[in-house]
Amino acid sequence: MKKMNIRQMTLVSLFAALTAVGAFISIPLYPVPITLQNLFTLLAGMTLGSVLGGSSQIIYVLLGIIGLPVFAGFKAGIGVLFGPTGGFLFGFIISSYIIGKIIELKKEKDIFYYFLAGGLGIVIIYIIGIGQLSLVTGMGIKQTLMVGVFPFLPGDILKIIAASFIASKLKLVIPLR
Numbered sequence: 001m002k003k004m005n006i007r008q009m010t011l012v013s014l015f016a017a018l019t020a021v022g023a024f025i026s027i028p029l030y031p032v033p034i035t036l037q038n039l040f041t042l043l044a045g046m047t048l049g050s051v052l053g054g055s056s057q058i059i060y061v062l063l064g065i066i067g068l069p070v071f072a073g074f075k076a077g078i079g080v081l082f083g084p085t086g087g088f089l090f091g092f093i094i095s096s097y098i099i100g101k102i103i104e105l106k107k108e109k110d111i112f113y114y115f116l117a118g119g120l121g122i123v124i125i126y127i128i129g130i131g132q133l134s135l136v137t138g139m140g141i142k143q144t145l146m147v148g149v150f151p152f153l154p155g156d157i158l159k160i161i162a163a164s165f166i167a168s169k170l171k172l173v174i175p176l177r
């Protein structure tokens with residue numbers, strides 16, 4: 001793997017920090033709160049690309065694992081990864097990476113392209129998140145969708161629109177050279 005320069009390290013750290021801030025801005029629902037984390041996960045992939053965007057989310061999750069209270073509800077520790085919301089955290093990493101890969105495929109991008117990449121990213125987060133939520137809680141798929149997806153759809157659509165608009169204006173995909 002190639003080395004990151006200072007600018008890339010700074011941007012990766014910034015998006016890890018923004019994702020942590022997004023966790024603190026939340027509406028508590030049980031078992032999964034509504035947060036702004038998805039917005040920053042989408043933006044990380046859209047603006048930093050696959051490797052740097054995914055790295056920012058890995059760093060965010062690692063900060064929580066080592067004990068910093070960066071997860072929603074000021075939670076921390078490896079136990080959160082094995083709880084009902086852990087799948088969503090894993091989804092952030094994979095989603096950001098895949099969004100970045102999609103964005104890197106096309107040289108000239110419009111807001112609609114960002115919107116499609118963001119929509120796929122949210123679907124990835126949902127699939128991984130509700131999979132673990134169902135396993136951990138023992139809920140059936142219908143109940144898991146009612147608790148883990150439907151309350152979030154309107155807000156996540158707005159987050160996709162916001163991220164797409166911001167990313168299309170920034171047009172930053174910063175490759176790891």
